Amino acid sequence: xxxNVQSVGLPDxxxxxxTVGPIAWLRxxxxxxxxxxxxxxxxxxxxxxxxPPFVGWLLVNAHGFDSNSTVCRQDAGGACWGFIGEKLRxxxxxxxxxxxxxxPLLTIGIFIALLxxxxxxxxxxxxxxxVWAAGLTLVAILMWGGVFGLTYVENTLWGGLPLxxxxxxxxxxxxxxxxxxxxLGRRSDMPAVKVLCVTYIELIRGVPLISLLFxxxxxxPLFLPNGVSVDKLLRAQIAFIMFAAAYMAEAIRGGLQAIPxxxxxxxxxxGLSYWQKMRKIILPQALAIAIPPLVNTFISFFKDTSxxxxxxxxDLLGTAKAALSxxxxxxxxxxxxxxxxxIYWIFCFSMSKYSQKLERDLNRGHRR
Amino acid sequence: xxxxxRTTQGAPPPGGVSxxxxxxxxxxxxYQILVVGAVVLVGWFLVSNTLDNLARRSIxxxxxxxxxxxxxxxxxxxxxxxxxDTYGRAFLVGVLNTLKVSVIGILLATIIGTLIGVARLSSNxxxxxxASTYVEIIRNIPPLLQLFFWYALVSDGLPxxxxxxxxxxxxxxxxxxxxxxxxxxxxxxANMGIALLVGILAAWGxxxxxxxxxxxxxxxxxAGWTGLGLIIGLPILTWLAGGxxxxxxxxxxxxxNFTGGAAISPEFFAILTGLTLYTAAFIAEVVRSGITAVxxxxxxxxxxxxxxxxPTLRLVILPQALRVIVPPxxxxxLNLMKNSSLALAIGYPDLVSIANTTLNQTGQAIxxxxxxxxxxxVISLSISIFMNWYNKxxxxxxx
Numbered sequence: 001x002x003x004n005v006q007s008v009g010l011p012d013x014x015x016x017x018x019t020v021g022p023i024a025w026l027r028x029x030x031x032x033x034x035x036x037x038x039x040x041x042x043x044x045x046x047x048x049x050x051x052p053p054f055v056g057w058l059l060v061n062a063h064g065f066d067s068n069s070t071v072c073r074q075d076a077g078g079a080c081w082g083f084i085g086e087k088l089r090x091x092x093x094x095x096x097x098x099x100x101x102x103x104p105l106l107t108i109g110i111f112i113a114l115l116x117x118x119x120x121x122x123x124x125x126x127x128x129x130x131v132w133a134a135g136l137t138l139v140a141i142l143m144w145g146g147v148f149g150l151t152y153v154e155n156t157l158w159g160g161l162p163l164x165x166x167x168x169x170x171x172x173x174x175x176x177x178x179x180x181x182x183x184l185g186r187r188s189d190m191p192a193v194k195v196l197c198v199t200y201i202e203l204i205r206g207v208p209l210i211s212l213l214f215x216x217x218x219x220x221p222l223f224l225p226n227g228v229s230v231d232k233l234l235r236a237q238i239a240f241i242m243f244a245a246a247y248m249a250e251a252i253r254g255g256l257q258a259i260p261x262x263x264x265x266x267x268x269x270x271g272l273s274y275w276q277k278m279r280k281i282i283l284p285q286a287l288a289i290a291i292p293p294l295v296n297t298f299i300s301f302f303k304d305t306s307x308x309x310x311x312x313x314x315d316l317l318g319t320a321k322a323a324l325s326x327x328x329x330x331x332x333x334x335x336x337x338x339x340x341x342x343i344y345w346i347f348c349f350s351m352s353k354y355s356q357k358l359e360r361d362l363n364r365g366h367r368r
Numbered sequence: 369x370x371x372x373x374r375t376t377q378g379a380p381p382p383g384g385v386s387x388x389x390x391x392x393x394x395x396x397x398x399y400q401i402l403v404v405g406a407v408v409l410v411g412w413f414l415v416s417n418t419l420d421n422l423a424r425r426s427i428x429x430x431x432x433x434x435x436x437x438x439x440x441x442x443x444x445x446x447x448x449x450x451x452x453d454t455y456g457r458a459f460l461v462g463v464l465n466t467l468k469v470s471v472i473g474i475l476l477a478t479i480i481g482t483l484i485g486v487a488r489l490s491s492n493x494x495x496x497x498x499a500s501t502y503v504e505i506i507r508n509i510p511p512l513l514q515l516f517f518w519y520a521l522v523s524d525g526l527p528x529x530x531x532x533x534x535x536x537x538x539x540x541x542x543x544x545x546x547x548x549x550x551x552x553x554x555x556x557x558a559n560m561g562i563a564l565l566v567g568i569l570a571a572w573g574x575x576x577x578x579x580x581x582x583x584x585x586x587x588x589x590x591a592g593w594t595g596l597g598l599i600i601g602l603p604i605l606t607w608l609a610g611g612x613x614x615x616x617x618x619x620x621x622x623x624x625n626f627t628g629g630a631a632i633s634p635e636f637f638a639i640l641t642g643l644t645l646y647t648a649a650f651i652a653e654v655v656r657s658g659i660t661a662v663x664x665x666x667x668x669x670x671x672x673x674x675x676x677x678x679p680t681l682r683l684v685i686l687p688q689a690l691r692v693i694v695p696p697x698x699x700x701x702l703n704l705m706k707n708s709s710l711a712l713a714i715g716y717p718d719l720v721s722i723a724n725t726t727l728n729q730t731g732q733a734i735x736x737x738x739x740x741x742x743x744x745x746v747i748s749l750s751i752s753i754f755m756n757w758y759n760k761x762x763x764x765x766x767x
Contacts, residue, residue: 032491196404211741303509337513340513344508345505345509
């Protein structure tokens with residue numbers, strides 16, 4: 001019997017060419033059945049007919065950043081990046097004074113640095129809140145000015161990307177504590193508190209954001225005592241906070257519901273008061289679970305800031321639209337929308353990738 | 369010592385609530401009175417300010433304006449409307465336009481979204497990549513930007529009416545939108561609609577009878593094919609019985625615009641395309657996660673029981689996938705309906721746009737915003753109630 005067992009292994013045979021390598025990959029991924037083969041060929045035909053003209057328009061036949069609209073109109077075969085070249089600073093910073101535009105640029109830099117740093121879980125410590133506070137103070141100084149020799153800039157002149165980021169980040173930061181209270185209220189045993197929170201959340205979630213922006217822009221002046229007025233930006237910001245609080249409350253409620261009952265009972269058993277129980281036991285766990293849905297809320301919130309164009313603020317979309325209304329640049333909407341679309345996309349896509357990564361990382365901790 | 373006092377103080381005396389802040393029941397009552405009091409106080413502050421401001425600016429209150437003449441035109445309407453009609457009727461036009469774009473959008477987005485969601489799971493690498501590229505691009509760009517793009521594509525990118533594109537005979541594409549031929553008016557079309565309805569009811573009846581018979585006797589009846597035959601066959605028979613009319617109402621260029629045929633305005637095209645494509649990307653993700661949520665073992669078990677491919681999908685996979693799909697799908701439908709309010713930005717006369725014109729003309733901002741919010745709440749709640757009912761129907765029946 002032992003004679004049949006070879007003690008020295010033969011060198012490994014190369015697998016047959018149709019199970020590994022590029023040909024096998026093609027066979028198993030593109031041509032694994034007759035209908036997949038047909039689909040593959042159809043899709044390839046579609047791509048071949050669509051991609052070269054698009055690349056031609058985008059790059060090959062395009063006019064550079066220094067071209068002007070007359071040249072572009074004569075030869076309309078490609079994109080006219082001269083539009084972006086001329087309007088870049090207006091689209092990015094709105095009507096912020098020309099010579100001071102390094103200030104909004106720096107603001108964008110500060111926000112991006114803060115957001116990127118916040119993605120690192122090593123920074124999820126209480127002291128990082130102070131970093132954020134310092135960053136926001138710096139942003140306020142840069143945008144408004146009026147101190148340290150910076151000229152004062154009214155917030156009606158703010159626009160472009162800084163406005164988009166300010167509306168979403170400040171909205172989120174203020175709405176976050178409110179949403180925690182709303183989520184706790186919705187899970188509360190006290191009927192009156194529960195009814196109030198449920199009514200608020202469902203009311204806000206049942207209506208479109210536009211109606212809230214309308215409310216803020218046309219009804220808020222009526223709500224306030226005579227003589228007190230709130231500027232447009234703050235009104236929009238209030239609408240965003242109300243809106244974000246309701247949606248984030250639902251994300252946090254999801255986290256609260258995922259905490260097993262034993263955690264509540266154990267905290268009660270230790271004799272902790274309600275707020276001690278929430279602060280030390282429940283919320284740290286619930287918020288960790290709620291972070292991915294919160295990031296998703298933030299993404300949709302970031303996209304929704306574009307609605308402020310309807311009440312007359314110039315965020316990134318607003319400035320692009322205003323740039324298009326320049327008579328000499330009419331009709332170059334493809335370039336404008338592609339450009340800002342890419343900016344929005346970079347922000348949203350990186351946030352959604354981050355949220356997916358976070359979800360994987362956090363799940364790993366939960367699994368045994 | 370500390371625990372001892374806590375337990376003795378914390379326990380309510382038998383038979384009632386003690387008037388002490390250390391009694392949880394009493395404390396809860398105090399908190400609630402405080403919270404409700406604060407809300408009422410803030411509410412009263414706002415209402416009194418508002419009344420004061422309204423009186424100061426002499427703005428009328430109440431909904432009397434709904435009966436007054438609107439005096440503004442509306443681009444497209446499902447019911448008869450002229451500027452001489454009342455604000456109330458104008459608002460109704462707006463509500464119907466919102467419902468029109470929402471219903472068509474929901475149907476199209478569900479179909480496209482399902483196809484893309486299935487395509488993302490395809491074993492064909494190219495198709496799966498293409499579908500996921502679509503989802504990743506569309507989901508991460510603001511819907512308003514997409515609407516602006518589609519609207520500009522039609523109103524700027526297409527030729528003026530006189531040089532309208534004519535891709536298929538009778539179909540015209542221009543800055544004024546799409547014109548397509550429709551069948552000329554004939555009583556047979558209405559009868560066909562009735563026949564279709566009868567066919568659907570009959571198909572439903574047959575499927576119930578077939579199921580009852582199968583439960584009783586175990587005999588199978590091809591209810592699906594019979595139903596399909598009824599739904600398609602009855603209208604065709606009606607059409608043939610009505611003399612099979614083929615006359616079409618073809619759009620013709622007369623003067624500066626087209627007459628005849630059916631028109632799709634650029635605004636409607638932009639809002640419908642934008643909303644459909646945007647929501648389809650989200651629905652694709654919902655469908656994909658629903659399908660992946662069903663364990664592969666379920667398919668294997670069904671095969672082991674001898675079920676062929678079709679019934680496996682219909683009886684085993686789909687019922688389980690739908691349980692995962694329906695709740696997030698509901699919120700996507702609600703989102704589409706709420707996002708239809710973006711129509712305001714491109715000039716499609718939906719309810720927000722018409723309420724906005726109304727409140728600008730009458731100055732009655734509070735009534736206008738209340739009407740917008742009230743209508744959306746009613747529509748949202750109706751969709752939620754229907755989808756909750758459906759969800760309960762397909763939910764897992766547990767012991």
